[in-house]
Amino acid sequence: MVYRYKKYLSIFIFSVVFTTIYAQEQTEQKSAEDFEKLSFFDYRGTNALDVAIGTATIIGGDVPSPDYGTFFRIGYKRSIVENLSIGLLFNKYTLPFNNIEIDLVSIDLGLEFMVLPFDDFSPFVYGGFGYNATDDWEANTVKVQGGIGFEYIITNGIGLKLFAEYNNSFEDQEQFLIFDDNDDSFLRLGLGVNIYFGGEKEREERLKNIPTYIKSKPILFDN
Helix, strand or coil: CHHHHHHHHHHHHHHHHHHHHHHHHHHHHHHHHHHHHCHHHHHCCCEEEEEEEEEEEECCCCCCCECCEEEEEEEEEEEEECCEEEEEEEEEEEEEECCEEEEEEEEEEEEEEECCCCCCEEEEEEEEEEEEEECCCCCEEEEEEEEEEEEEEEECCEEEEEEEEEEEEECECCECCCCCCCCEEEEEEEEEEEEEECCHHHHHHHHHCCCHHHHCCCCCCCC
């Protein structure tokens, strides 16, 4: 009888110790992961100034002899969470074809998904809607856009990026932008920089919630 109680007591003590150790390990692991995520504020930030230059060209359709024109972009992006941001972009570009050059502008609103927000190198994808117009604003239409690219943090707060973007404008049959009353599709290729700023207060708040012993020892993660 006494032996049985001792056996049950041993099992109970072992269970409590095992559960306590496991819970502590899980807490340490989560805290270590939270600490690693602070690198987002070192590499990047909650806001970004987006500047890019590149080229643009008409694709598809029956536009004769499409060529490559110039492309310039400036805009602002705001992080919703570390790997998702919303941005408003102003674009000015030209679409040459058949010895004609069409000057256009667009204002684009979209979402961007950063695949590896805690690393210095990350692919990204984005998409959204825009307002497309001639540079005199006499002809205009709505459009959709989507793109893919890569960003490399050359120094904390500055990311160099390369991207390709597909655009499709929905034409007004009575007032077309480029060539005819069909939908216009065009491609924009760009090289740019993201200049990040902000997020210091959020970083400090998160740091306060991480145990001191996690912050004071090296963090090693399995690949």
